[in-house]
Structures are given as C-alpha cells and as structure tokens.
Amino acid sequence: MFPVSRPRRLRATAALRELTAESRVNVSDLVAPLFVREGLDSPQPITSLPGVVQHTVPSLVEEVRALVALGVKGVILFGVPSTKDDIGSGAFDPNGIAQKALRNLRDTFQDDIAIMADLCVDEYTSHGHCGVLDAHGHVDNDKTIDIYCRTAIAQATAGAHVVAPSGMMDGQVGAIRAALDAAGFLDVAIMAYSAKYASAEYGPFRDAVDVRIAGGGDRKGYQQDWRNSREAVREVLEDIEQGADIVMVKPALAYLDVVAEIRRLTPLPLAAYHVSGEYSMLKAAAANGWIDHDATALEHLGAIKRAGADIILTYLTRWYAEHVS
Numbered sequence: 213m214f215p216v217s218r219p220r221r222l223r224a225t226a227a228l229r230e231l232t233a234e235s236r237v238n239v240s241d242l243v244a245p246l247f248v249r250e251g252l253d254s255p256q257p258i259t260s261l262p263g264v265v266q267h268t269v270p271s272l273v274e275e276v277r278a279l280v281a282l283g284v285k286g287v288i289l290f291g292v293p294s295t296k297d298d299i300g301s302g303a304f305d306p307n308g309i310a311q312k313a314l315r316n317l318r319d320t321f322q323d324d325i326a327i328m329a330d331l332c333v334d335e336y337t338s339h340g341h342c343g344v345l346d347a348h349g350h351v352d353n354d355k356t357i358d359i360y361c362r363t364a365i366a367q368a369t370a371g372a373h374v375v376a377p378s379g380m381m382d383g384q385v386g387a388i389r390a391a392l393d394a395a396g397f398l399d400v401a402i403m404a405y406s407a408k409y410a411s412a413e414y415g416p417f418r419d420a421v422d423v424r425i426a427g428g429g430d431r432k433g434y435q436q437d438w439r440n441s442r443e444a445v446r447e448v449l450e451d452i453e454q455g456a457d458i459v460m461v462k463p464a465l466a467y468l469d470v471v472a473e474i475r476r477l478t479p480l481p482l483a484a485y486h487v488s489g490e491y492s493m494l495k496a497a498a499a500n501g502w503i504d505h506d507a508t509a510l511e512h513l514g515a516i517k518r519a520g521a522d523i524i525l526t527y528l529t530r531w532y533a534e535h536v537s
C-alpha cells in the first residue's frame with residue numbers, strides 16, 4: 213500500500229522548507245567571546261583557535277565596533293594579565309586589564325551592545341585554578357567567593373551590563389547578587405555558567421588565556437562530571453534560587469540532552485557555550501578538506517538552537533553575522 217502520511221511534501225522546495233522550519237538562528241542570539249591581553253602592541257593570533265586573536269584595547273574596540281554594525285547584541289570579555297599571583301588579584305584590580313577594556317567598551321558603545329564579563333580568576337592565578345588554594349592545594353570555596361564578589365564589583369564599576377561567573381563554586385551566584393545589590397548595582401545581570409562540565413574541549417581556550425593548571429591538574433574538583441545530567445538540574449535550580457538572570461550549559465554539542473532538559477525546567481533565558489574545542493575541531497577538519505566548514509557550522513549552531521538554547525556563545529559569531537545573515 214502507498215503511505216497515507218507524506219512528510220516529504222513539506223520538504224519538496226526550499227521555500228516550503230523555510231516556511232516550515234521549526235527553529236532559526238538569528239544574529240541577535242549570538243554572543244562573541246573576546247580576549248584582551250595586557251601589554252600587547254598589536255593583536256596576536258591564537259594558533260589553536262584559527263581566526264581568533266588576543267586583542268589590544270584599541271583592537272578590541274574596533275572588533276566590537278564591527279560586531280555592533282553587524283547587528284550582534286552581546287560580547288563576553290576575557291582578560292589576560294601580564295602578571296599572575298596566588299589569589300588572582302588582577303581580576304578585581306580596578307586597573308586590571310579586563311576593567312580597562314570594559315571601561316573603554318562602555319564609554320564607546322554605551323548600551324548599543326550587551327557587555328558581559330566572564331567572572332573567574334583562572335586567567336589571573338599563578339597556579340591556573342579558578343580560585344584560592346587551601347593548604348592541601350584544593351580550591352577553597354568560601355575564600356574564592358569573596359574574591360568573586362570583589363571581581364563582580366570591579367567589573368560592574370567598569371561598565372559591565374552582565375557578569376558571568378564561570379568558576380563553579382557553591383553559592384557563587386547568591387553571594388555575587390548580594391554584593392552587587394549592596395553596592396547599588398541592582399541592574400547588573402548575572403549570567404551563570406550553571407552546568408559547566410569538566411571538559412577536554414576547553415583545551416584551545418587555555419592557550420588563548422595562557423593558563424596551565426599547576427602540576428598537570430584538572431578542574432574535576434569543581435566542574436561537573438560529564439557522566440551526569442541530574443546534577444545539572446540541581447546546579448541550575450540552585451543558581452535560579454540564588455538569583456541568576458540567565459543560566460548556561462557548557463559545552464554545547466556533547467550536552468544537548470542537558471540543554472533540552474534545562475529548557476523544560478525554567479522560563480529563564482538559556483545560554484549554551486559552543487566552546488573553543490568545538491570550534492577548533494570544526495576549523496581543523498575543514499582546513500584538511502574533510503568537512504564543509506559553512507554547512508557544518510550552520511548545523512552546529514542550528515542544533516544548539518533546536519535543543520532549546522536562546523543564546524549561543526560562539527567564536528563563529530562574526531563569521532555568521534558577515535556571511536550568513
């Protein structure tokens with residue numbers, strides 16, 4: 213017998229496919245991660261992240277100018293200091309590199325684009341961990357939170373619209389919210405890296421920010437085990453209770469089950485981070501002629517959107533804004 217149902221009807225032409233598409237990626241969904249490095253004379257390419265650079269403050273401003281003109285609505289900033297110490301004091305120094313860059317961006321672009329600041333200390337600590345170490349070399353949760361609160365105030369003072377705690381300390385969102393409120397920053401939002409996994413896919417990012425974890429260590433003591441998804445629900449619920457405005461799942465593609473689950477769990481905006489390793493794998497395979505870069509990039513971003521993310525942090529933002537939309 214011939215089939216009664218013919219789903220192929222709606223796939224017959226490009227116009228029909230476009231008309232019936234269930235999800236779309238818009239430039240305004242994308243956030244560009246940007247790196248600014250202290251003491252540079254000119255922007256430096258990052259070998260493991262083709263097309264991404266460590267910026268000087270002036271080259272950062274020019275990059276954001278181009279993104280604004282292309283309709284991008286968000287950037288997230290990472291600072292790379294020229295000196296590091298035990299507690300990562302460059303992260304909360306009012307004249308630290310991230311704060312300098314934030315002040316320049318806010319002065320130049322005002323409210324034309326959402327200026328987000330990654331809130332962590334791993335770029336600033338000599339040992340490369342996301343917090344302060346105790347006598348046993350473990351990250352001390354509560355001492356680290358004090359430093360995150362100081363960093364949040366420094367970033368908000370410098371002009372960040374959004375701070376984005378990425379260190380996975382327990383209670384960080386509530387403490388940062390209270391610190392921001394007490395300092396009068398009631399309108400500064402928190403985008404929480406809520407379900408952040410201890411992933412091998414952050415490798416190229418650590419080149420971008422010059423981080424080597426001391427003794428060949430890892431972040432499994434604070435980032436999530438990738439075998440778990442119920443744990444992500446717990447982390448997200450806690451961050452919501454503590455006042456997160458946007459929650460995030462990171463990385464993206466290997467965790468789309470988690471993205472879909474969190475989408476059902478909360479009405480808050482949901483972000484997903486297509487991380488450095490996801491980008492680098494795409495670039496490397498495309499450079500070898502093994503896959504079609506543009507088609508694969510669209511499929512990656514489209515899948516993240518389909519799974520339920522509202523916001524995608526991606527190194528593909530400028531490419532998408534220039535070549536796709």
Ligand code: PBG
Pocket residue numbers: 330331332333334335378379413414415416417418431486487488489
């Ligand atoms: C921590 C931080 C990391 C990333 C964003 N914020 C690295 C880590 O946890 O080791 C990774 C981003 C990427 O891989 O693109 N400050």
